[in-house]
Amino acid sequence: MVERVLRAVEQVPPGRVVSYGDVAALVGTGPRQVGTVMRLYGSGVAWWRVVSSHGDLGADLLDRARPHWAEEGILVRRNGLGCRIADHRADLAALHTAYTAAVADLG
DNA sequence: AAGCTGACTCGCT
């Protein structure tokens, strides 16, 4: 499960984001499980590309994500509480293809 | 093994 989630997140290209629900649907689990994996093992991947379905994050994470977003050209919402997920959401079909290949490589 | 927790989401008000 952990491996699956991490692989999925690794397929999100720079400058793009996905929601926890997107990753959950991709790997076949629930949104909260994605959150759990990210909390415990997310430090090794581009965790700032995974946001809530509204594009926001908790206050702590937000501060740490902002520099990355700025670097990748991900725009922040007017209220400053998250990114514009509607403008930056990764292509889910392409993501599925890349993910499938990545987990096949898993063994 | 049983219970609790939580980087979430959806529907309703």
Added chain:
DNA sequence: GAGCGAGCCAGCT
């Protein structure tokens, strides 16, 4: 847009 309740299920105690 904000607040509330229910559903979700892997991981930790």
